[in-house]
Amino acid sequence: MPGITREEVAHLARLSRLELKDEELDHFAEQLDAIIDAVARVGEIAADDIPPTSHPLPLTNVMRPDEVRPSLTPQEALAGAPASEEQRFKVPQILGED
Amino acid sequence: MDLVSYEDALASYDPVMGLEVHVELGTNTKMFCGCATTFGAEPNSQVCPTCLGLPGSLPVVNATAVESAVRIGLALNCEIAEWCRFARKNYFYPDMPKNFQTSQYDEPIAFNGYLDVEVDGETFRVEIERAHMEEDTGKSTHVGGATGRIHGADHSLLDYNRAGIPLIEIVTKPIEGAGERAPEVAKAYVAELRELIRALGVSEARMELGQMRCDANVSLRPIGREKYGTRSETKNVNSLRSVERAVRFEIQRHATVLKEGGTIVQETRHFHEDDGTTTAGRVKEEAEDYRYFPEPDLVPVAPSRDWVEELRGTLPELPRVRRRRVQADWGLSDHEMQSVLNAGAIDLILETIDAGAPADAARKWWMGELSRRANEDGVELSALAITPTEVARVSALVVEGSLNDKLARQVIEGVLGGEGDPDTVVEKRGLRIVSDEGALGTAVDEAIAANPGVADKIRDGKVAAAGALVGAVMKATRGQADAARVKDLILEKLGAQG
Numbered sequence A: 001m002p003g004i005t006r007e008e009v010a011h012l013a014r015l016s017r018l019e020l021k022d023e024e025l026d027h028f029a030e031q032l033d034a035i036i037d038a039v040a041r042v043g044e045i046a047a048d049d050i051p052p053t054s055h056p057l058p059l060t061n062v063m064r065p066d067e068v069r070p071s072l073t074p075q076e077a078l079a080g081a082p083a084s085e086e087q088r089f090k091v092p093q094i095l096g097e098d
Numbered sequence B: 001m002d003l004v005s006y007e008d009a010l011a012s013y014d015p016v017m018g019l020e021v022h023v024e025l026g027t028n029t030k031m032f033c034g035c036a037t038t039f040g041a042e043p044n045s046q047v048c049p050t051c052l053g054l055p056g057s058l059p060v061v062n063a064t065a066v067e068s069a070v071r072i073g074l075a076l077n078c079e080i081a082e083w084c085r086f087a088r089k090n091y092f093y094p095d096m097p098k099n100f101q102t103s104q105y106d107e108p109i110a111f112n113g114y115l116d117v118e119v120d121g122e123t124f125r126v127e128i129e130r131a132h133m134e135e136d137t138g139k140s141t142h143v144g145g146a147t148g149r150i151h152g153a154d155h156s157l158l159d160y161n162r163a164g165i166p167l168i169e170i171v172t173k174p175i176e177g178a179g180e181r182a183p184e185v186a187k188a189y190v191a192e193l194r195e196l197i198r199a200l201g202v203s204e205a206r207m208e209l210g211q212m213r214c215d216a217n218v219s220l221r222p223i224g225r226e227k228y229g230t231r232s233e234t235k236n237v238n239s240l241r242s243v244e245r246a247v248r249f250e251i252q253r254h255a256t257v258l259k260e261g262g263t264i265v266q267e268t269r270h271f272h273e274d275d276g277t278t279t280a281g282r283v284k285e286e287a288e289d290y291r292y293f294p295e296p297d298l299v300p301v302a303p304s305r306d307w308v309e310e311l312r313g314t315l316p317e318l319p320r321v322r323r324r325r326v327q328a329d330w331g332l333s334d335h336e337m338q339s340v341l342n343a344g345a346i347d348l349i350l351e352t353i354d355a356g357a358p359a360d361a362a363r364k365w366w367m368g369e370l371s372r373r374a375n376e377d378g379v380e381l382s383a384l385a386i387t388p389t390e391v392a393r394v395s396a397l398v399v400e401g402s403l404n405d406k407l408a409r410q411v412i413e414g415v416l417g418g419e420g421d422p423d424t425v426v427e428k429r430g431l432r433i434v435s436d437e438g439a440l441g442t443a444v445d446e447a448i449a450a451n452p453g454v455a456d457k458i459r460d461g462k463v464a465a466a467g468a469l470v471g472a473v474m475k476a477t478r479g480q481a482d483a484a485r486v487k488d489l490i491l492e493k494l495g496a497q498g
């Protein structure tokens, strides 16, 4: 089974804005490998007549009417924020974007 | 950088476009939660655990949003998926507190359609790749930078009221063969789509409020070549005029780079309204970087064929058909109708007629004075601070004889200037035709007394000289007299025949 490479871990880390040290890349590559191996075993059981499944429930069209329900108050909404300003969530400078 | 002229660019290259339009639906609630969608509400007052992505919250699809998506798909002549899923588009950016946007990936609810648009009386078919459901993002304010841009900002502030509002993204197939008309086709497509969305009643599609936003992909290939060139994607082009300008600029920019032997970088670009140019944004992330996967918290949407047919039955008269009918009703030539369409005036005129104005007058005001004002201010007609009802009121005042055209223009100026509705402006500025015969008679007598030489000429039969006296009376009444009536009075008093 081809394993997860450390380059792939570095790529994922970059996308997730996680800073990983060199030794952590190896460490997580190994761990992710083990997880993917475990999940891959499900694929061994699946036969050709079993379609890939994203939802375990045989349900479709679960919808709600377009009726307004109460929202949180701004104070409640911001209560869990590490920082806020002007009734808005405050986040650090955004890098690498324009 | 000196740009290659548009004509030179088109002499060597064939433009190919792709247009992605986002439409914010006008539903009462968000896509996946019951939060209200009221525009301009206090920051973070329309948020809940679901749209904030708090642990344990679960999304539920808004039935009206799905219905709107299907109706848009049908109006665009699309096939409607029998079964489709939502997908998570993963990205790290604070405009979505969930760290992903719930969208659709390879299973859009509508696909393979087309929209016919008209440019200079010719029909051009724009093929639709797909229309899919997703949700809008929150609004960021960048603080500390000199210009409110990200560069130099210390931190950003997020308002999530908009996060989760239903969006329909409509994506065209590559638009080929438009040649030099590419910018006009792009504009006509967005305009037609906007009309269609409004006719369906699923959104007001007001571009100036961000309810409809366009991303324009442009690439060039040497004439005669099959293979597409590398494309740039100009984001958030938010008026019809800007769509045309952005496409035109990108055609010239690409041609300039290519002629100098350079290569086009696949990237997103920003359009600048002030000078009509674009500048580079970030280098485009590859599709797989978003790590799309089926949304596990939402079950698939499976519109039954019966329901789809029922919705097909609710489609309104489509804008193209309606235009033909209106043109016949108003008895306009193709050219006149084209001017009305180019000005984006058809709905405004129809609403003005609905509000009681004669068709001719409604058209005259919107296509004349108001178009002139909109041009001067560089805005679309619909963005002017006057409503069809107010225009109809001005028209009624003219019809009943309270205003002449000159005074009516002053009333319109007052309404546009925020002085109030037409009656208020008439009142405040004292703008009514002087129909009091006594007052008018006095003004005429004074004019005759002040200009004895002119009066003698008229007495001698030189009727044309009356113009000078009419002018004097109009001046004395500050333009508030009926000029034809004034002339009659002068001739009467001097015993001359008109």
Ligand SMILES: [Zn+2]
Binding pocket: B030, B033, B034, B035, B046, B047, B048, B049, B050, B051, B052, B164
């Ligand atoms: Zn919510």
